[in-house]
Amino acid sequence: MNASDTGSDALTRPLRPYVMPESDDDPPRPGSAATTAEPPRRSLSVRPFLVTAGRVSDDTYLPLETQVVATPEGLADLPTLTFEQHDIIAACQDPLSLAELAARLHLHLNVVRVVAGDLRSANHLTVHAPQVGTANDLSVLRRVIDGLRAVPDSRGFKRDNNSPA
Amino acid sequence: MTTTVLPNPSASGAHRPPLPVKMVIAGGFGVGKTTTVASISEIEPLTTEASITEVAAGVDDLTHTPHKTTTTVAMDFGCITLDPTLKLYLFGTPGQDRFGFMWDDLVAGALGGLVIVDTRRLDDCFAAVDYFENKGLPFAVGINVFDGNLDHDLDEVRWALDIPDSVPLVLFDARERGSVRDALLVVLELALERAES
Numbered sequence: 001m002n003a004s005d006t007g008s009d010a011l012t013r014p015l016r017p018y019v020m021p022e023s024d025d026d027p028p029r030p031g032s033a034a035t036t037a038e039p040p041r042r043s044l045s046v047r048p049f050l051v052t053a054g055r056v057s058d059d060t061y062l063p064l065e066t067q068v069v070a071t072p073e074g075l076a077d078l079p080t081l082t083f084e085q086h087d088i089i090a091a092c093q094d095p096l097s098l099a100e101l102a103a104r105l106h107l108h109l110n111v112v113r114v115v116a117g118d119l120r121s122a123n124h125l126t127v128h129a130p131q132v133g134t135a136n137d138l139s140v141l142r143r144v145i146d147g148l149r150a151v152p153d154s155r156g157f158k159r160d161n162n163s164p165a
Numbered sequence: 166m167t168t169t170v171l172p173n174p175s176a177s178g179a180h181r182p183p184l185p186v187k188m189v190i191a192g193g194f195g196v197g198k199t200t201t202v203a204s205i206s207e208i209e210p211l212t213t214e215a216s217i218t219e220v221a222a223g224v225d226d227l228t229h230t231p232h233k234t235t236t237t238v239a240m241d242f243g244c245i246t247l248d249p250t251l252k253l254y255l256f257g258t259p260g261q262d263r264f265g266f267m268w269d270d271l272v273a274g275a276l277g278g279l280v281i282v283d284t285r286r287l288d289d290c291f292a293a294v295d296y297f298e299n300k301g302l303p304f305a306v307g308i309n310v311f312d313g314n315l316d317h318d319l320d321e322v323r324w325a326l327d328i329p330d331s332v333p334l335v336l337f338d339a340r341e342r343g344s345v346r347d348a349l350l351v352v353l354e355l356a357l358e359r360a361e362s
Contacts, residue, residue, distance in 0.1 A: 109213050109215040138357065143251055
């Protein structure tokens with residue numbers, strides 16, 4: 001994290017990069033931010049959708065259960081990523097749903113949607129969205145039923161050992 | 166496979182994620198939705214903030230035009246890895262009493278729903294039953310038998326809820342994993358039956 005190198009005063013830390021139009025590599029210095037009308041503020045007080053620069057949804061609508069995985073490029077670039085982008089890439093080295101990401105990182109689901117969309121565009125993340133129509137796919141339904149039947153109850157009995165409901 | 170990899174040229178080397186599927190657990194406040202999820206989830210239920218649309222048909226609204234607002238709510242969920250290629254997510258709907266609401270985000274692409282009912286407060290679940298009926302989502306009504314006995318017989322409950330015979334009505338114990346599993350299977354078998362027809 002190079003943010004601490006650029007700012008001299010801890011109370012005037014740079015804003016999160018997404019709040020300002022500058023690139024990620026060069027966090028704006030508080031003193032030189034003449035282009036912004038907003039006074040510098042502490043990042044803890046940033047409201048949820050400031051991290052997405054006010055965007056509330058990505059162009060592709062991603063379901064809650066969409067699986068995301070960090071790409072090798074994303075992991076390689078991890079040291080250069082900041083804040084939410086960094087946290088998301090670090091959290092999904094193994095596949096994770098958007099809902100799990102949001103819960104673990106304490107972020108609003110829609111914030112995760114937007115930032116994950118950015119990371120995908122930057123090739124840092126692979127997004128596996130379930131295909132429309134999965135819910136009516138007979139083979140998927142049969143696999144879910146078979147999988148669930150094999151889940152033992154708290155005494156270790158599977159559904160097939162039990163009396164049918 | 167039934168997942169779409171969105172354009173991303175260098176996805177090679179990443180782990181292949183499972184196909185995610187989901188079911189929705191609905192019902193009034195305090196009927197045992199989170200208990201149900203916790204009984205069968207392989208992780209401690211997680212909570213995330215999400216947006217729902219409230220449809221407030223207010224009493225002072227003489228035009229009968231529903232007034233819609235988006236509200237952030239906390240939503241509990243859990244998951245079960247059924248096999249390495251298939252993962253089932255269970256999302257509990259946020260409990261709402263006074264308002265109509267839209268869980269489109271939750272219900273889009275769901276395999277089915279389970280509406281949990283506490284027989285002491287039957288009317289708490291009307292909104293969920295109506296919603297699933299309108300969406301055409303396969304669902305069953307599960308009566309959570311907290312203490313092992315039921316105040317009413319099943320026919321009385323069915324009559325009181327005004328649900329057609331095509332909607333399965335099951336007794337279950339939200340604290341018991343096998344019981345939750347069987348209730349979910351009733352929903353899935355209904356979904357399969359519908360998809361086959």
